[in-house]
Amino acid sequence: MKKLLFALSALLIAGATPALAAPDSASWHMTDARFASAHLPIYRAITSASVLIPGFVTATPNQTGLPCIDCVNSSDPPNTLGLSIPDNYIASGVSTNYFFNFTALSYHGTCRVTISATTTAGTTLFSQQVPVSVQADTSNDVYVTGVANGFSGSAVLSGKAVCGKRSIAITAALYFL
């Protein structure tokens, strides 16, 4: 019978020092970068080589107290994620969080996480890189806040993590109104 290993209480929230990448557009203003990580309840000991799995990348309105881990009421066990309501339409002037989630199994070490938005023509609207310290068997959330203006149209939002020699990435459609 599978043994459920709960390591739920080790909520780690580390204020990461962002390594800002210069945006192509001066109209973007990045304000902050955050990293949160929570240990997973692994159902079976994983003995294989480390595995990195991208979760998703999305835009959400910037709201007090969000995003957060293990913060949902009435949830048992508390392996949860609290988010602002995702909305990949970005209205001009609205403070927005860009959120990227990935899972690390067995891997521990430093990862360089980059969240960026690029126009469909290839112009980088913003790109922010954050070094984070990842523990084994964790779900990891990185998010940045920013204020968009000066661009209207389609873009691609990207979340990428480079952990040692491994790299994972995931993208999503984005539209600036």
Place this chain on the structure above:
Amino acid sequence: MKKCLVALCVFASTFTAPALATESWDDLTMTTALHGLAAAPAAPGVRVAYIRSPRKPDAGAPSFIVNFVTAGWSQTGVPCINCVAGGATPNLGLPAPYNAAGAGTTMQYVLSLSINTASGTCTAAVTVAAGNKKLYSASDTLTGLSGGPGTIELFFSQAPISYTGPAIVAGKLTCNGMTGVVRAPVLFV
């Protein structure tokens, strides 16, 4: 002719996918997933949250965007709306989107959609595939969309399966002849 709005989430995972002689595992899996999406049976028990947005509809923008699809294991109390302790509303509580789960776990797949001007009836679907195996497929018909901006969260549950290994979860929305598709990797351990 149908327009195709493809928001295809690409990924580069560290999975060791089975090698196939004629078609890559990724390609075969995605082909299986697309077939699964196209023929997804209606699934009872889908929970839908339609949260209206204060932004104004924009006729020049795509009528909808498929935000993401993700996989977590089913947990008591989630997903839920306005249930996050200390979080400003509106907010969304999700099972942690690990995209990894123990085989034999009841799974929950979340499909997140942003609506701009889409109206009437739309169809959403989620499928999970691995190579030529379709592991899960379900769809839901969304009626009564008013053409106002908002976000829809769909939650699909899957009974435990015995499969172990890498897979792809894909989500799709079709509205008024337009289609958006996203995908993400999932690992069953």
